[in-house]
Amino acid sequence: MGDAIDGAALSAALGRVAAYMATQRDYLTRLDAAVGDGDLGLTIAKGGSALHEYLAANEPGDDLGKFLIGMGMAFNRAASSTMGTLIATALMRAGKEARGQATLDAPTLARMAQAADVGIQERGKAKPGDKTVVDALHPAAEALAGEIARGEGLTAAGQAALAAARQGRDAVIPSRSKIGRAAWVGERTEGQPDPGTVLFVHILEVLLSEALSEPGSTG
Numbered sequence: 001m002g003d004a005i006d007g008a009a010l011s012a013a014l015g016r017v018a019a020y021m022a023t024q025r026d027y028l029t030r031l032d033a034a035v036g037d038g039d040l041g042l043t044i045a046k047g048g049s050a051l052h053e054y055l056a057a058n059e060p061g062d063d064l065g066k067f068l069i070g071m072g073m074a075f076n077r078a079a080s081s082t083m084g085t086l087i088a089t090a091l092m093r094a095g096k097e098a099r100g101q102a103t104l105d106a107p108t109l110a111r112m113a114q115a116a117d118v119g120i121q122e123r124g125k126a127k128p129g130d131k132t133v134v135d136a137l138h139p140a141a142e143a144l145a146g147e148i149a150r151g152e153g154l155t156a157a158g159q160a161a162l163a164a165a166r167q168g169r170d171a172v173i174p175s176r177s178k179i180g181r182a183a184w185v186g187e188r189t190e191g192q193p194d195p196g197t198v199l200f201v202h203i204l205e206v207l208l209s210e211a212l213s214e215p216g217s218t219g
Helices: 007-023 025-033 040-057 064-078 082-097 106-124 134-149 154-171 195-207
Strands: 004-006 103-105
Touching: 004 007, 007 040, 007 064, 007 195, 025 040, 025 195, 040 064, 040 082, 040 195, 064 082, 082 106, 082 195, 103 106, 106 134, 106 154, 134 154, 134 195, 154 195
Parallel strands: none
Antiparallel strands: 004 103
16 A cells, blocks of 8 residues: 555545445344344445445546545435444545545545544544444554654554554454444343444455455464
8 A cells, every 4th residue: 555545546445345245235234233233234235335326427536525525425325324424424524635636645534534533433422432333443543643743654653553453443342332232132232343443344355455364363
């Protein structure tokens, strides 16, 4: 990974995410059914189709922020469930940080990740420790920003973010979900991975062209 991402690279990376989403319906449904209502697989399948259609119909152009905001709106129209709304929020908040930019340099990407983190926490009314997607997203965003602030390139910063996300995913497996529909089933969520954290780690792995990892793999 270079130290800046242009429109072609962004479109290619998001195309990989769309392809991932198209293949994960059954897996994510099983994960979600263990702790909630099992609708995550359908949400992500619908969202993945929307991403694919958006990428086919829209060129990134010279305003990648506008491109991402439009993508978030398309995702929300197609998959307006809780997770769909959170993903749409992340895309739109990240896009606002990239308004008017034809390439995304490392500091911009750090701001985008942190904006997505804040957006999801605000929209979902969740915080670290609640056993939600935030438990993977927040440490990843902080690790990315920290590495970039220290002068590391995107490759090293991306790997640090991925390691932090995996650790965050696994750290909350023993705990009980405190928010959302998963909280309704109480102790049944203890010992189960949070589906949102698994999804986020997989998306980050796809963006970085890494092999998909299983929950609990960090030991």
